[in-house]
Amino acid sequence: MKFIHPLLLGAVFSVSFAQSDTDALKTLELQVKQLQAQIEALKANQDKISTLQASLSNSTMGDGKEVSVTKNADDITLLKKQVGDIKKHTAGDNVKWDIDFRTAYDNLDYKINGVGDKHNGVWTNKLILGMSASPIDNLVFRGALGAYKIYGQNNVAQNSYFQNFDWYGTQKPSDNAIRLREAYFLYMNEVGDMPYTVSFGRRPSTDGFLTNLRADNAEPKSPIGHNINMEFDGASFKFDLDKITGIPGFYAKLCLGRGFSDTTGAYSMNMSIMGFNPGYINADQNPNMDLAGLILQLYDNGQYKLMGNYFIAKNLMDMDITGMGLTGPNFKFSDVGDMSGGALSLQVNGIGDGWSDFLDDTIFFASYAFSKTDPNSNKLGVITPMGTISPMSGMLGSQDSKFGSSIYLGLQTPGIFEGDRFGLEYNRGSKYWRSFTYGEDTLIGSKLAARGNAYEAYYTKPIAGKNLVAGLSYAYIDYDYTGSDTFFGWTGTPMDVDKTPGAVKSAQQVRLSLRYRY
């Protein structure tokens, strides 16, 4: 408008100087009127625009709340935050489930001294239902249920006293029962600059550090898998010391566990009074079996990870044969003494520094572990070669303290296709080596418990992204001595496999598997 008025006046004056007759004036009047009309139209349009702008910038919603165009950016940001909060809320305040299902075929082959070869092909389904919840930032629950079954009905219950033992209930194939694998909470807080975590429950104590690679699990569970790989109930107290010490990844974790609880259970019979015992009193048969351990992550910068552990296990047990019943020997557990042990393990996750993509993606590890027995003088009934029962004391066939050791080496590299991995492992155990690796998922028995040499090669290949992975593995154990992977007393007596009739001289296992994870 500011521009239109001067233009009109200019037009009028310029025309008045150029024309002086009446027609010219009339023409000018007409033009002025037309221009005035246009001005009015422009004014009307301007008013409409102003009204529209006002309505947009100062409109109201149904609930009377003001919505402003100028506030739109803020509103969108707020909505984004609200959606994020809802997503976080629904994700964090509910139990989240994950699935790990593997179907596999295992071909097992044994060379037995004086007997010849024994072999079998076993089909299995292994299902682990993982769950987690975090109602508040510093409190976490985690759990896992597991069912690991042999295809179809089976007859293992008729052949094994220990098939569903608590230490490996979801790690050895059996029937279709769903068993508790993990259930624990984590409470996290800080003292000064030191974060700490307290945890109680059934531990995440299988497929730990190093052994997670052969199990194709990206995240290792709690202990070092070289000497401890079994299901366990207990507690842990972890202290993060990296900020205090300046050492990357440095933490200390105190672990306490109970491997055997001596109790009568509910409604047990007291034969001396011919009545029921009070519930869950001490059975007076075996002391509780306890374990205390210290796990140290000494260094972890992502590429180099050094971990160590040391443990003391009290009142370890073996089978005590109390006599020959109508259906055969009667077994119960009795303690044979204590044991201590430890491991020091280094993992190099990426060799060199940018030397090649292949080496950047290669993992190498080396680990040393030891065990030391401390037998007591309890005498347990054992079956002699003559078939009679006689008392014997000691651990691993000796009344003296025995030291055992093991080394464990491994290499995992990228394969030739996208996402596939190839691995090689080797371990060697000495005559008196004893590990707690009952939960190792190897059907021929724990290879890391071997008193002798063990080799493994494995290959994993993603089929449908990371959700469906094919696996092929081969494990070979060449035993020097018997008694690997059994209990701690006379059943663990190391005997030369070449001189002991019926001893397994070597064992091998080929596994083909398909694994679904989500």
Next chain:
Amino acid sequence: MRKLLSFVLGAFLMLNLVSTNAFADAAKGQKYYLKFMKPATGMNGAEFARLQTQAGWQELFEGDATKFVEKYSKEYPALQDFLKSDKFPKSMTHIKDFCIEYAVDSGKVPSC
């Protein structure tokens, strides 16, 4: 049999020496974070990943992660060397995968 096995294993290793692997992997991302970024941020991987939502990380890593580099170079000047080095493009997809996997709205629960 052993000779055949050795040959197959050897062939695998030889082929692997010339192969590359571009499969994005959160575990590798965590490794790279710990190695290259943690010293500069002072945060562990889980703390860092929780700085953004999944959508937030997606946005920051769009294209060549220009926004990610710009933002964290400014917030953590000690990160600049890594973020502007030739190591970052190689590890970027893995770090992105790790950040998204453990983002604040991922619902991922810290492990033991």
